[in-house]
Amino acid sequence: MELNINGTTRSVEAEADTPLLWVLRDELGMTGTKYGCGVAQCGACTVLVDGQATRSCVTPVESVAGMAITTIEAVEQDPVGRRVVEAWVAAQAPQCGYCQSGQVMAATSLLKQTPHPSDEDIAAAMTNLCRCGTYNAIAAAVRQAAAQG
Amino acid sequence: MMDGLTPALFSAAQLPEGQPVNLSRRGVLGAALGALVLGVALPRGAARAQAAAPAVQPGTRIPAFLEIRQDGSVLLKSPFIEGGQGVDTAMAQIVGEELDADPARFVVECAPPGPDYALVNGRRITGGSFSVRSAYPAMRQLGARARAMLVQAAATRLGVPAAELTTEPGKVVHAASGRSLDYGALAAEAAALPVPETAPLRAERDFRYIGKPVARLDVRAKSTGRAMYSIDVTVEGMLQAAVQHAPRLGMEPGAFANEAEVKAMPGVHSIQRLPGAVAVLADRWWRARRAVETLQVGWTPPAADARNVMPADFSSAAHHAVLAAATGPGNPAEVEGDTAAALRSATRTIEAVYDAPFLAHGQLEPPSATARWNADGTLDLWLPNQAPEMFQAVAARVAGIAPEQVKIHSPLLGGFFGRHFLYDSANPFPQAIQLAKEVGRPVKLIWTREEEFLRDALRPMGLARFRAGIGPDGMPVALEAEAVGEGPIGRWFGTAPGKADPSAVEGIAEKPYAIPNRRVVQVPLRHPPIISFWRSVGHSMNDFFYEAFLDEVAEAGGQDPYQLRLRLLAEKPRHKALLEAVGELSGGWKRGPYDAADGTKRARGVAMASPFGSEVATIAEVSLKDGAVVVHDVWVAVDPGRMVNPAIIEAQVNSAVALGLSSALLEEVVYVDGVPQARNFDNYPILTPERMPRVHVRIVESGAPMGGIGEPGLPGVPPAVVNAVAALTGQRVRSLPLAKTRLGAV
Incomplete structure (x- = not known):
């Protein structure tokens, strides 16, 4: 099976229903995308599929063959993603950091689709869990990234 | 790093x-x-x-x-x-x-x-x-x-x-x-x-x-995804492992009904028996997981001499009743004056019983351990831990080698909150050591979130009985408290006979208030589940019990809860200044209820705590929406004595507020028939972004000896919220989480 990941075609050997998350982490060694719950509750595994924030822990790998997959490893290659990362650093958003790959990807997806989101837009898009409770810093970082767009 | x-x-x-x-x-x-x-x-x-x-x-x-x-x-x-x-x-x-x-x-x-x-x-x-x-x-x-x-x-x-x-x-x-x-x-x-x-x-x-x-x-x-955690470790030649634990602690794996089927699954290396669990090793973790979850295991009942047995009839509801029925006299933690006499002569006495449930840690990184035996007999371990030498000692015992032959690697923790101390069956590394030995290859073991909910060591359930006597001037003259249960200090490090476990009474004993007659005891009672440290430990519930009851004392004496605290702290300048600071930070104390600009009716609650060498005063503002509590703002004045990094302090207070609020509103580990009912975040809700209040922090450097910062922001949050709910609704919630109680519209 061939996947388009971060602009590169990668050949992978996995059962068709293997979650994309585990293909990324185990098959391709891309560990920036995290396993948190495995049931699309927490969002730590968020990647972009054709620009859309997608919880890769419940996404069968065969369902994204031929689609453009973007992971945290390539987020800074995208101008919006780069802005999001800079805002994350400026806001000192992460604590333990485990959820933040997914948070950054969710924010990047939001700002690519809605460059100037309202607070309601942010609340609707930024639903990933953070056990460290960095939610206020995350919202501030999203607003800052949007303001610089 | x-x-x-x-x-x-x-x-x-x-x-x-x-x-x-x-x-x-x-x-x-x-x-x-x-x-x-x-x-x-x-x-x-x-x-x-x-x-x-x-x-x-x-x-x-x-x-x-x-x-x-x-x-x-x-x-x-x-x-x-x-x-x-x-x-x-x-x-x-x-x-x-x-x-x-x-x-x-x-x-x-x-x-x-x-x-x-x-x-x-x-x-x-x-x-x-x-x-x-x-x-x-x-x-x-x-x-x-x-x-x-x-x-x-x-x-x-x-x-x-x-x-x-x-x-x-x-x-x-x-x-x-x-x-x-x-x-x-x-x-x-x-x-x-x-x-x-x-x-x-x-x-x-x-x-x-x-x-x-x-x-x-x-x-x-x-x-940018470059931070590396234990779960990200790769060691050359490693197999990956997933486990299925016995539904109840103490049971052991018996016969497999479909061993051949599982062994034939893609990538499967082998099936291994472990104490209280089975593992599948495979070339990829997902394949190991799928296989181990396919394996049909007959579990045998606990042996007569098994330790840490989870009773088949254990339920958290019944255990609550056991705590409620347990009576003293208990082991004294704080005794001052003569409460019995003071209660007899009091103008009025009040009593209340408070409780809080078992909690899970819910750190977002699932536990893992990677073990590699080396040709010279040494062992490398990569694992989440909060105490490398203690893990090294236990790993050496498990491995049958000397401690200096165990090399402990301690990557970043994807959250911990007390999760990664030694908790016997709650740590994966003994399994990884055994599996790596068995197969002669390095093994990386990851617990699924479901296995983590099954084997996490829990914040203990707690229950406290209070009695207070109020004098003719409306001021408390006596306070008695019995904290029923046990804390993680007693469980894992022991408590001297006749002494209270400090982790069971902290937040109830040695509060700063000038109540002349005080008696606080622990009534020890063992919890069947494996219990643990959880962010702010005993304070995580005990300050809720005490500070909410103190609001009841204020009400019984006809006093405003903020003013009562100020009076009781008249001789404690550090605490009094902090309470005044949080009042000022919140724009001046007002209890409410009052009408907010957005048309909601709101009220505020206040609480104080003295955790981990620091002092904290907290005010929360709440309203109700569809019978549930909405927390709008939390103001925290924290006095760590002296500080190293104010930005980190503010971040830690935000974080502690989030976890404290999560526990106050939502969290509860429920056991029925010896098994936890929630096995993932779908049935164990934690605080979501939409429930996060604004958090306002003021750091007061009093110059006192330096205190802690990671945990102290938490204990004041549940009581401040519950006290605000009481101010708003008149309903005194004495049992957490608040989600259990349908709150009436104002």
């Missing part, structure tokens, strides 16, 4: 296959960079001999902590483990202040086990909000002595007296001749010098890093 070299710590790819290797950072970096290192001046033999000597005074041997590289960057081997609390940055600030090196030039990693790092009351732990306050003096002195060695090396090189030299960040300066030398160029010579007994410390008024909101060292790596 945060630089681009990090993967070297985790990948054995560049090492010769089959060789016993030292993957320690020192070995890899030393070879890779030719770093000039204060540390490696000691030959390894000498280092070992010294390590074995009993005379090591923790925090004194510079080589155990510092390597200054040729490029002027500083590798600091920290006694502590970074898990979001900012301790790596704080250590860099403290050492950097005295070394005269910019914290931004530091690379901080967790040191391996060793006697140098036992800086928390003679032990080494990352917990109890102990790190910064315990290590502060030693880390300052360490930086100062290293600086003195660099100055001496420069004096020799330049041929001038050391007294003529000063330092600027990263270099030694000879102002008279306009010459300067970078630390990186001096490190080798400095390393050859004797370590001075003492070195002068910087005057506090000259601090540039301590007390300042220095940027965290790990934020960029954590914003």
Whole structure:
């Protein structure tokens, strides 16, 4: 099976229903995308599929063959993603950091689709869990990234 | 830990296959960079001999902590483990202040086990909000002595007296001749010098890093997916493992109904039996997981001599009833005056019973462990932990080797909150050690989130009975409390006979209020589940019990709860100032209910706590929506005595507020028939972004001895919220979480 990941075609050997998350982490060694719950509750595994924030822990790998997959490893290659990362650093958003790959990807997806989101837009898009409770810093970082767009 | 070299710590790819290797950072970096290192001046033999000597005074041997590289960057081997609390940055600030090196030039990693790092009351732990306050003096002195060695090396090189030299960040300066030398160029010579007994410390008024909101060292790596956690470890040749635990602790795996089917599944290497669990090893973790979940296991009942058996009829509801029925006299924790007499003569007495449930940690990184046996009989372990030497000792026992043969690697923690201490069946590493031994290959074991909910060690359930007597002036004259249950200190470290377990009574005993007659006891009662430390430990519920009951005392005496606290703290200037500070921060105390601009009716509650050497005052504002509590704002005034990084303090208070609120509103581990009902976040809801209140923090540096920061922001939140709910609705909620109680519309 061939996947388009971060602009590169990668050949992978996995059962068709293997979650994309585990293909990324185990098959391709891309560990920036995290396993948190495995049931699309927490969002730590968020990647972009054709620009859309997608919880890769419940996404069968065969369902994204031929689609453009973007992971945290390539987020800074995208101008919006780069802005999001800079805002994350400026806001000192992460604590333990485990959820933040997914948070950054969710924010990047939001700002690519809605460059100037309202607070309601942010609340609707930024639903990933953070056990460290960095939610206020995350919202501030999203607003800052949007303001610089 | 945060630089681009990090993967070297985790990948054995560049090492010769089959060789016993030292993957320690020192070995890899030393070879890779030719770093000039204060540390490696000691030959390894000498280092070992010294390590074995009993005379090591923790925090004194510079080589155990510092390597200054040729490029002027500083590798600091920290006694502590970074898990979001900012301790790596704080250590860099403290050492950097005295070394005269910019914290931004530091690379901080967790040191391996060793006697140098036992800086928390003679032990080494990352917990109890102990790190910064315990290590502060030693880390300052360490930086100062290293600086003195660099100055001496420069004096020799330049041929001038050391007294003529000063330092600027990263270099030694000879102002008279306009010459300067970078630390990186001096490190080798400095390393050859004797370590001075003492070195002068910087005057506090000259601090540039301590007390300042220095940027965290790990934020960029954590914003770009480059931060590495235990779950990200890769070791060459490893198999991956997933487990299925017995539904109840104490049961053992019996017959497999479909062994052949599972063995034939893609990538499966083998099925292994473990104490209380089965594992499947495979080439990929997902394949291991799928296979182990396909395996049909007959579980046998616990043996008569099995330890830690979860009873088949255990339920959290029934256990609550057991706590409620347990009576004293109990073990005294605080006795002052004569409560019995004072209660008899009181104008009015009130009583109430409070409780809080078992809680899960819910740290977002599921537990894992990677074990590799080496050809020389040593064992490398990569695992989440809060106490490397303690894990090393247990791992050695499990492995049947000496502790020094176990190399503990402590990557970043994807949250911990108390999860990663030694909790017997709640730690995966014994399984990984056994599996790696069994198959003769390295094994990486990851617990699924479902297995984690099944085997997490729980924040204990707690219950407290209160009785108070109120005098004719409306002031309390007596307070009695019985805390029923047990705490993690008693469970894991023991409690002297007849003594209260401090972790069971903290937050109820030794409150600062001037109530003349006080009696606080613990009624010990063992909880069948494995219990644990959980952020702020006993305070996480006990301050809720006490501070909510104190509001009942205020109400019974016809007093405003804020004003009552002020009166009871009249002789406690530190506490009184803090309560006034939080009142001011919130725009002036008002209890309500009142109408807010958005049309909601709101009210506020207040609470105080004295956790982990710090003082905290908290106010919360709430409204109701569809019978559920909405928390709009939380104001926290925190007095840690003295501070190292105000930005980290503010972040930690935000974090503690979130977890405290999550527990107050939502969280409860429910057991029925010996098994937890929730196995993932779908049935164990935790705080979501939409429920996060605004958080306002004021740091008060009273100058008192330095207190902790990671946990203290939590305990005031549940009572402040519950007290606000009472002000708003008149409903006194005495049992958490609030989600259990349907609150009436105002």
